[in-house]
Amino acid sequence: MSIILQTDKLNKYFYEPEPFHVLTDISFTVDEGEFIALVGKSGSGKSTLLYLLSTLDTEYEGTLTIKNRLLTGLAQDHLAKFRNDHIGFVFQFHFLLPEFTALENVMMPALKQGKLKRNEIEEKAMEKLRQMQMHDFANKPSAKLSGGQQQRVAIARALINDPAIVMADEPTGNLDSANSEKVIEIFEDISKNNGKTIIMVTHDNDFARRANRIIELVDGKLVR
């Protein structure tokens, strides 16, 4: 198994409202195709770590390497391009662009990437929506979808550019148990059947156990 993501001694501080060492010496590796659950108490620094890993937050010490590329210190524009190509992100609050349809939301990162023609992108987006069983809602404005539906559209969007890693920050945090179950099933499915590497933050131990490996944060330190 080849290593897809590696961190070396990540340290992160907050200076406001008072100096606070939020992450301490986080070093770990993720293998290609792994489904990892990142757990820990609320406030332990899970989200903060995930933002570092996703390259959205660049203010840290230590190094981050994804797909053998050292990302620490790269310019914002390079990082944006890298995110577009290699990282799919799913948020706790299903964050879709409200004025666009489900299909348009899914297509957006691919249109930005510009590798495929528009009709190819549309086809691919429909396929992803079908995988999430959301194809019937493709042309609905995303604001008109329920929370669970929106989250599934968001997962389809995270997958559209065939990213190397999918990162999810408490993707079930805002859903009822039935919808949560559906979302977890989807993650299991894309892990097993599509071989996607997944890092999922959750505080639900039952869900965490369904991953290949569990990483736990306590007060900003990695304990397993």
Added chain:
Amino acid sequence: MGFAVNFSIAKTHLLSRKKQSVVATLGVTFGIAMFILMISFMKGVNQFLQDTMLSSTPDIHIYNDVKTDYSFSVAGDYFKDSNASVIVYHPKPKQISLNIKNADAILADLKKDPVIGAVSPLLSTQVFYNYGPVQINGFIDGVHINEEARLYSLEDKMVQGTTQNLLTSSDGILMGSGLANKLNVTLGDLVSLTTPIGTTMRFRIVGIFAIGIGTLDNAKSYVNLSSVQQLLGQNSSYITDINIKLTNNDFSKPKAIAFYKKYGYKSDDWETANSSVMASNVIRDVLTYVVSITLLIVAGFGIYNIMNMTIANKMKDIAILKAQGFGRKDIVQIFLTQSIVIGTFGAITGIVLGFALSYSLSRVPFPASNNFISLKYFPVVFRASHYIFGVFFGILTTFVAGFMPSMRASRIDPVAILRG
């Protein structure tokens, strides 16, 4: 490719808040329309005044000025002592005749110049117009009427009779309309003139003109050059002024200087002779630009506000887009495009509305229209350059107004937003 997505996002944003977009666009529309209307009208006024002025001012006026240089005096020669300083109180000009000496040669020389459209020699004198007991102070210009008519398009200004009548009668006179009114004379009437040197002559009115400038129409008449020479007891090459019309009056200033150097007589170009009119043109221009730019800046602030509001509402979207790999440039594009689209629509509707308003104004009859002001409608000019400037400036304003908010949007830290 990248721009296509950004543009479609910009379009969606604009359409999802139609009312705001329309209001912002109308701000620009109104600003540009007022600019077009004002500049078209102001330039029309300038044009009208200039035309009126040019109808009574030659492009170049050559004349023999009264000499007012008293720095040299024969008194100095008289004392023959270089140490003595001589002060002469109240020097007066010499008794000289103010005619142009080698007039025939100059006239012949001028007519060879290709830039010159018409040359009219002139001999002017003050006169009293006597008609019965009425006596009015004024002046007559002795001219070759054909040349003079070409200079000022006199034919268009004739109220009664034609300029040609002057050629066919030895004692004909063309009289200003105001003067004719005062004297209560009409075509065919006789009027007798007295010059300052006491000579008197009777003329028959063969035409009445209205130039549109009271001081001329109330005091001026044209007669044949030879009549004035006769009145003043001078020979047939005695003239005091040469008026010149150029084929292109932009050359007036350099030509005037050249003529002064060549002939040694004072040469005034029309701009110098009418500097107060030119100054008021400049003032009107400045006023127009100040008002228009103010309107556009107000519209710009409107757009600035709306863009700021939009961006405040779209923080979450910006964070999402950034998380998906949209770069700073993309975010700037998305929001700047919105403001430029508003600017473009506003500018285009603005020039259309501006044209409509200007055209309407040009159809409104000018109040107080009479013989003195040859103005039937409000003066309006239509110039492509104004419309191009309007569009350019409208888009520039919205670009500037949208730029800062867009830059701000591009700097938004997605993490701060996504944390909630």
